[in-house]
Amino acid sequence: MESEIFKIIGIGLITVIAVIIVKQTKPEIAILVGVAGSVLVFFFIVDLLSSVFGLFNYIVDKSGINNQLFTLLLKIVGVGYLTEFAANIASDSGNNGMASKIQLGGKLTIFVLAIPIITELINIIVGMLP
Numbered sequence: 001m002e003s004e005i006f007k008i009i010g011i012g013l014i015t016v017i018a019v020i021i022v023k024q025t026k027p028e029i030a031i032l033v034g035v036a037g038s039v040l041v042f043f044f045i046v047d048l049l050s051s052v053f054g055l056f057n058y059i060v061d062k063s064g065i066n067n068q069l070f071t072l073l074l075k076i077v078g079v080g081y082l083t084e085f086a087a088n089i090a091s092d093s094g095n096n097g098m099a100s101k102i103q104l105g106g107k108l109t110i111f112v113l114a115i116p117i118i119t120e121l122i123n124i125i126v127g128m129l130p
Contacts, residue, residue, distance in 0.1 A: 008044050011037060031093050038089055069117055076113050079106055 015037025023030035053074070060070045083106025090099035 004044055004048055008041050011041050011044070015041075034092055035089055038085070042085060066120075069120060072113055072117055076110050079109050079113065082106070083109075 015034060018037070019030045019034045022033050056070070056074065059065075060067060083102060087099040087102040087106070090096070090102055
């Protein structure tokens with residue numbers, strides 16, 4: 001598990017160096033090198049996430065939390081990370097306008113996904129009132 005971070009950092013640094021070198025001669029290819037490195041790092045991260053999901057499932061089983069709410073929470077976290085990843089790629093490519101639109105789309109998606117959680121929270125609060 002600890003060695004994964006060294007792989008991620010190594011790939012990230014190699015990608016940054018490769019982008020700097022390639023950008024001097026072929027700027028249009030430098031973007032593709034950066035995206036390829038980002039995708040490779042993302043695959044390592046997804047591998048780490050599988051163990052995290054196993055731990056969360058254990059916690060949900062032991063705590064008695066509604067599985068649907070837990071699934072929504074994981075979707076919200078996933079949307080947040082994917083949005084940040086895509087926005088960073090757009091920003092690194094020099095397209096800050098698209099990056100901000102991706103972020104807005106992610107925020108709105110997270111809000112829509114959170115509505116059932118907010119509703120359940122309100123129901124719990126109302127149930128506690130006399």
